[in-house]
Amino acid sequence: MDPYLGEGTDLTRDGDSWELEGTLSRFFLLSTSAASISLASSGSGRGRWPDALVAVWHKTMKQRRIPAKAKAFTLIEAMVAITMIAMMSTVVMLGTGTVIDSADDALHRTIATGLAEQLMDEVMGTKYSEDISVPLLSTLSASISEQDGVDRSAYNDIDDFNFAGTGYAANGPVDPWGIAIGQGNGAGGLRNADFRVPTGFFDDWRQEIEVYYLRQNASGVWERTPSVNGIYTSSNQTLFRGVEVRILKQRLNGTWETLAQMSQVHAYVPPPS
Numbered sequence: 001m002d003p004y005l006g007e008g009t010d011l012t013r014d015g016d017s018w019e020l021e022g023t024l025s026r027f028f029l030l031s032t033s034a035a036s037i038s039l040a041s042s043g044s045g046r047g048r049w050p051d052a053l054v055a056v057w058h059k060t061m062k063q064r065r066i067p068a069k070a071k072a073f074t075l076i077e078a079m080v081a082i083t084m085i086a087m088m089s090t091v092v093m094l095g096t097g098t099v100i101d102s103a104d105d106a107l108h109r110t111i112a113t114g115l116a117e118q119l120m121d122e123v124m125g126t127k128y129s130e131d132i133s134v135p136l137l138s139t140l141s142a143s144i145s146e147q148d149g150v151d152r153s154a155y156n157d158i159d160d161f162n163f164a165g166t167g168y169a170a171n172g173p174v175d176p177w178g179i180a181i182g183q184g185n186g187a188g189g190l191r192n193a194d195f196r197v198p199t200g201f202f203d204d205w206r207q208e209i210e211v212y213y214l215r216q217n218a219s220g221v222w223e224r225t226p227s228v229n230g231i232y233t234s235s236n237q238t239l240f241r242g243v244e245v246r247i248l249k250q251r252l253n254g255t256w257e258t259l260a261q262m263s264q265v266h267a268y269v270p271p272p273s
Contacts, residue, residue: 112205112247112259115173115181119207119245120262122176127157128241128268135268136237139230140211141165151178153188158241158266162211165230173207173247204250214240214265222265239268 129135130143140159141147147164153176155161161168173181177188182197184190213225215238225236247260 108249109259112249115207115247116245116260116262119209120243120264123158123161123209123243123245124264124266126155126160128266129159130157132271135239138232138237139165140241141230152176158211158243161209161243168209169206171206173202173205206248206250206256208246208248210244212242213238214242241266
C-alpha cells in the first residue's frame with residue numbers, strides 16, 4: 001500500500017500501461033524551488049515514487065475532485081423563474097411610466113403657475129377703468145381699436161382684458177407684444193436663440209383672462225354679478241371687479257385641463273379731489 005494514496009493503490013507497471021489510471025508517466029521531471037527531481041524507470045517490476053512527487057500528485061488530484069452530484073436548475077424551475085422575472089419587469093415598467101408621467105405633470109403645473117402669476121401681474125398693473133372718474137360701465141371690454149390690435153400692448157385698464165365682453169383667450173401663450181412665451185426678450189423683441197424655449201413646446205397650451213363685477217350676497221360671500229351677453233344692468237355694476245386667469249393644456253383626447261387658476265379682487269378707490 002502506498003502511504004499517500006491509500007490501500008489498494010498499486011503503482012506497478014504491466015506491459016506498456018500503468019495500473020493506476022491518470023497517473024503521471026514514470027519519465028517525469030519535477031521542478032521545485034529547492035532543486036530538480038529527476039525520475040527514471042526502466043524494465044518491469046515494482047517501484048516507489050519519491051515522497052515529494054507523490055505528495056504533489058495527491059494534492060493536485062484533491063483540487064480537481066468533482067462533486068458526486070452537480071447542482072443545477074431543472075427545466076420547470078427555469079421556466080418558473082423566467083415567468084416571475086417577466087411579471088416583475090412588467091410591474092416595474094408600469095411603475096416607472098407612472099413616475100415619469102407624475103414628474104411631467106408636476107413640471108407642467110409649476111410652469112403654469114408661473115405663467116398665471118405673470119399674467120395676473122400684467123392685469124393688476126393697469127388702471128381700474130379707462131376714465132378713472134367713471135368706474136361703472138355696462139360692458140367690461142376693450143375698445144374697438146384695442147380689439148383690433150394683434151397683442152395686448154395697448155391694454156391700459158382692467159376691462160380691456162375682458163376683450164369683447166366674453167374674456168380674453170390665446171391658444172399658445174403669448175407675452176404683451178404677441179410673442180410666444182419663451183421666445184421674447186420682455187421688450188417686444190426676440191431673445192438670443194440659445195435661450196429660447198424649444199419651438200412648439202407651448203403649442204397645446206392656452207391662457208385665459210376673465211373680468212367681471214363682484215358683490216357680496218346675503219351671507220357675506222363674494223360672488224360675480226349676472227350679465228346678459230356681457231352687458232351689466234346698473235343694479236349689477238359695483239366698485240369691485242374680479243379678475244381670473246387660467247392656464248390650460250390640451251390632452252390627447254382634445255379636452256382642456258386647467259393646470260393653474262388664480263383670482264384676485266380689484267377695488268375702486270376714488271381719486272383725491
